[in-house]
Amino acid sequence: MSLVLDVRDATKVYGAGETAVHALRGVSLQVEPGDYVAIMGASGSGKSTLMNIIGCLDVPSAGRFHLDGVDVGALDDRRQAVVRNRKIGFVFQSFNLIPRMTALANVELPLAYGGVRPAERRRRALAALELVGLADRVNHQPNELSGGQQQRVAIARALVNSPALLLADEPTGALDSTSTLDVLGIFDRLSAAGRTIVVITHEADVAEHAKRVVRLRDGRIVEDIRLAPVDGLPPRLREVTA
Amino acid sequence: MSAVEIVRFAVRGLAANKMRSALTTLGILIGVAAVILLVAVGEGSSQSIQRNIQQLGANTLTVSSSTGGGGGGFRMARPQQDSGPRTQARPLTVDDARALADRTAAPHVSSVSPVVSAASRAASYDGASHTVQQVVGTYPSYFEASNKPVAKGTYFFNDDVLAARKVVVIGQTVAENLFGTLDPVGRQITITGVPFTVVGVLKEAGASGGFQDADDVAIAPLPAVQQSLTGFGPLNQILVKAGSADDVAAAQAEITAVLDQRHGVGGAVAADYQILNQATLQETVSAATSTFTVLLAAVAAISLLVGGIGITNIMLVTVTERTREIGIRKAVGAPRGAILGQFLVEATLLSLIGGLLGVAVAMTGAQFTIAGITPVVVPSSVVLALGVSVAIGLFFGSYPANRAAKLRPIEALRFE
Numbered sequence: 001m002s003l004v005l006d007v008r009d010a011t012k013v014y015g016a017g018e019t020a021v022h023a024l025r026g027v028s029l030q031v032e033p034g035d036y037v038a039i040m041g042a043s044g045s046g047k048s049t050l051m052n053i054i055g056c057l058d059v060p061s062a063g064r065f066h067l068d069g070v071d072v073g074a075l076d077d078r079r080q081a082v083v084r085n086r087k088i089g090f091v092f093q094s095f096n097l098i099p100r101m102t103a104l105a106n107v108e109l110p111l112a113y114g115g116v117r118p119a120e121r122r123r124r125a126l127a128a129l130e131l132v133g134l135a136d137r138v139n140h141q142p143n144e145l146s147g148g149q150q151q152r153v154a155i156a157r158a159l160v161n162s163p164a165l166l167l168a169d170e171p172t173g174a175l176d177s178t179s180t181l182d183v184l185g186i187f188d189r190l191s192a193a194g195r196t197i198v199v200i201t202h203e204a205d206v207a208e209h210a211k212r213v214v215r216l217r218d219g220r221i222v223e224d225i226r227l228a229p230v231d232g233l234p235p236r237l238r239e240v241t242a
Numbered sequence: 243m244s245a246v247e248i249v250r251f252a253v254r255g256l257a258a259n260k261m262r263s264a265l266t267t268l269g270i271l272i273g274v275a276a277v278i279l280l281v282a283v284g285e286g287s288s289q290s291i292q293r294n295i296q297q298l299g300a301n302t303l304t305v306s307s308s309t310g311g312g313g314g315g316f317r318m319a320r321p322q323q324d325s326g327p328r329t330q331a332r333p334l335t336v337d338d339a340r341a342l343a344d345r346t347a348a349p350h351v352s353s354v355s356p357v358v359s360a361a362s363r364a365a366s367y368d369g370a371s372h373t374v375q376q377v378v379g380t381y382p383s384y385f386e387a388s389n390k391p392v393a394k395g396t397y398f399f400n401d402d403v404l405a406a407r408k409v410v411v412i413g414q415t416v417a418e419n420l421f422g423t424l425d426p427v428g429r430q431i432t433i434t435g436v437p438f439t440v441v442g443v444l445k446e447a448g449a450s451g452g453f454q455d456a457d458d459v460a461i462a463p464l465p466a467v468q469q470s471l472t473g474f475g476p477l478n479q480i481l482v483k484a485g486s487a488d489d490v491a492a493a494q495a496e497i498t499a500v501l502d503q504r505h506g507v508g509g510a511v512a513a514d515y516q517i518l519n520q521a522t523l524q525e526t527v528s529a530a531t532s533t534f535t536v537l538l539a540a541v542a543a544i545s546l547l548v549g550g551i552g553i554t555n556i557m558l559v560t561v562t563e564r565t566r567e568i569g570i571r572k573a574v575g576a577p578r579g580a581i582l583g584q585f586l587v588e589a590t591l592l593s594l595i596g597g598l599l600g601v602a603v604a605m606t607g608a609q610f611t612i613a614g615i616t617p618v619v620v621p622s623s624v625v626l627a628l629g630v631s632v633a634i635g636l637f638f639g640s641y642p643a644n645r646a647a648k649l650r651p652i653e654a655l656r657f658e
C-alpha cells in the first residue's frame with residue numbers, strides 16, 4: 001500500500017556554527033492512508049519543525065521526504081505551491097485567517113489559487129463550512145468570530161480542497177475546553193470518513209483521540225504506539241459507538 | 243488562478259486600507275496634474291507670444307541700430323557684423339528711411355515707417371492719469387505695417403506729420419484708464435505736459451502673454467513726438483513693409499544694399515544695424531519658450547518622481563505589514579506569480595487611478611486662466627504623464643512585490 005507520508009532521516013539545523021540549533025536529528029516517519037497520528041513531545045522537542053517540513057512550509061536540512069508518492073524536495077517553487085494547494089491542509093494553533101475577509105472568502109482561498117470556478121468554489125466552501133457547523137457564520141469576518149469558530153473556519157479551509165493529508169499544529173492550544181471538544185469531534189468524524197490526519201499536541205487527552213501516538217524528544221522519535229488499527233474508527237468514536 | 247482573480251485580490255487589498263490608498267493616489271495625482279498643467283501653461287504662453295509676433299504683420303521687417311539704439315535685438319541678422327574694425331557706427335536716421343522708400347533702389351518695399359519711441363510717459367486727462375508704456379512717433383504707414391487697426395476715430399495722416407500736429411491714436415488700455423466710458427475721440431490729453439488731441443482708438447490687441455500690454459500705447463506723428471518727448475536724435479527703428487510675403491527676402495536684400503552703401507558697410511567694416519523679420523523672431527522666441535516649457539516639465543516630473551517614491555514606500559509598508567497574510571496565502575498554495583501579481587496590480591492600480599484623476603484635475607484646471615495665461619493642454623503630455631505614472635507603479639511596486647513573492651511560507655508566517 002502506498003504511503004501518504006514517507007519521511008526518511010530528516011534533519012533540521014537552524015543557524016550555523018556555535019549557535020546552531022539541531023531541531024531535528026534524523027526523523028523517519030511513515031503514515032498510511034486513513035491513519036490518525038498524534039505527535040507529542042515537550043516544548044522545543046521539534047514538533048513544529050517537523051510539521052512545517054511535512055507541510056512544505058519549510059525545507060529539511062537533510063533527508064528525503066515523499067508526500068503521496070511525490071518527492072517534494074525535488075519540485076520547483078511552482079510545483080511546491082501546487083502540492084501545498086492540493087495535497088495538504090494545514091491548521092495552525094493561531095488560526096491564521098486573513099483579517100477583513102469573510103469566513104467564506106477565507107475558505108474559498110485555496111480553491112481560488114487552485115483555479116476552481118467561482119460558483120463551484122462557493123458551493124464547496126459552503127459545504128466545508130457546513131461540515132464544521134458554521135453554515136450560519138459564512139459572512140462573518142474573523143474578528144467577529146470566537147476562537148473556536150475561527151479554528152473551525154481554518155479547518156474548513158484546510159479541508160476544502162480534499163487534501164491527501166490534514167496537518168494540525170496544536171489546533172486546540174488556544175481554545176477553551178468546549179471549543180477543544182468541538183474541534184476534536186470534527187477530527188474524529190474526518191478520521192472516521194477516511195481522512196489522513198497528523199496532529200501535534202502536548203495534551204494527553206487530545207492524543208487519546210488518535211489511532212497512533214508518536215513521541216518526539218530532542219529532535220528524535222522516542223516512542224511510536226498504535227492505539228487503534230489504521231482502517232478502523234478512531235478510539236474515541238469506537239467507544240461511543242460500541 | 244486567473245488574472246481577474248488577482249485583480250480582485252488587489253482591489254480588496256487596497257480597499258482594506260482606504261485612507262492610505264487615497265493618500266498615495268493623491269501623490270501621483272498631484273504629480274500627473276502638475277506635469278500636464280505646467281506643460282499646458284508653457285504651451286499657452288508660447289502660443290500667445292507667437293500670436294503677438296504674428297500681430298506684427300507677416301510682411302514686416304524691422305530695421306534697428308545694432309549700437310544699442312533700437313528696440314528688439316533678439317538676434318543679429320548678419321553674423322559677420324561682430325567681427326572687423328568699425329570706424330564710427332552711424333545711427334538710423336529719417337534720411338535712411340527716405341532712401342529705403344526709393345522705388346528704384348528698393349522695388350520690393352511697399353512702405354517705410356521711421357519710428358521713435360519713449361517708454362513710460364505720464365498721460366493725463368481731466369484729473370485722470372496713466373503711465374503709457376510706450377509712446378511711438380511715426381508715419382501713418384506704421385498702422386498698417388505693424389498691424390494696428392483703428393477701432394474708433396481715424397489714423398493721423400501725412401499732413402499731420404508734415405505739420406507736426408499734436409494728434410494721437412491711443413490703445414485700449416490708455417483709453418480705459420484716462421476716459422473710462424467716455425468717447426476719447428476729439429478730446430485733448432497731455433503727455434508729459436504736452437497737449438495732444440486724440441483722433442482715434444486702436445482695436446484691442448488682446449492678452450499679450452506676459453511680455454507687455456500691446457494695448458498700452460500712444461501713437462503720434464514722428465515730428466510731434468520728437469519735438470515734445472524724444473528730441474531729434476536717431477530713430478529707434480525703421481519698420482519696412484514688403485509688397486507681399488514672397489517679397490520679404492528680396493526686400494531684406496534691398497534694405498541691406500541701401501543701408502550698407504549709406505553707412506559705408508562692406509569689406510572690413512561690419513554692419514551697424516540689424517534687420518529682424520517675423521520668421522527669425524518667431525524662431526528665436528520659440529526656442530526660448532520651449533526651454534521654458536522643458537524647465538516647467540522638469541519641475542513637474544520631479545513631483546511625479548516623488549509620487550513614485552511614495553508608492554514604493556507604501557508598498558514596502560504594505561508588504562511588511564501583510565507579511566503574515568502573504569505567509570497564509572502561500573501556505574494554502576498561492577504560487578509566487580499570484581503574490582507578485584497581486585502586489586504589482588495593487589501598485590499599478592494606485593498609480594493608474596492617481597494618474598487618471600490627475601488628468602481629470604489638469605483638464606479642469608486648464609479651463610481657467612493661470613497667471614494671465616490660457617493653458618493649452620498638449621495631448622502628448624497627457625499620454626506621457628499617464629504612461630510614466632503607470633510605469634512608476636510597475637517599477638517602484640516591483641521591488642516590494644518581488645520581496646513578498648520570494649519569501650518562504652514559514653518565514654512569512656513567523657514574521658512579527
Ligand SMILES: Nc1ncnc2c1ncn2[C@@H]1O[C@H](COP(=O)(O)OP(=O)(O)O)[C@@H](O)[C@H]1O
Nearest residue numbers: 014015021023042043044045046047048049050
Ligand atoms: N526559526 C528558528 N530559528 C532558530 N531556532 C528555531 C527556529 N524555530 C525553532 N527553533 C528551535 O528549534 C527547536 C524546536 O522548535 P519547535 O519545532 O518549534 O519545537 P516545538 O514545536 O516542539 O515546541 C527549539 O529549540 C527552537 O528554539
Ligand SMILES: [Mg+2]
Nearest residue numbers: 047048049169
Ligand atoms: Mg510548536
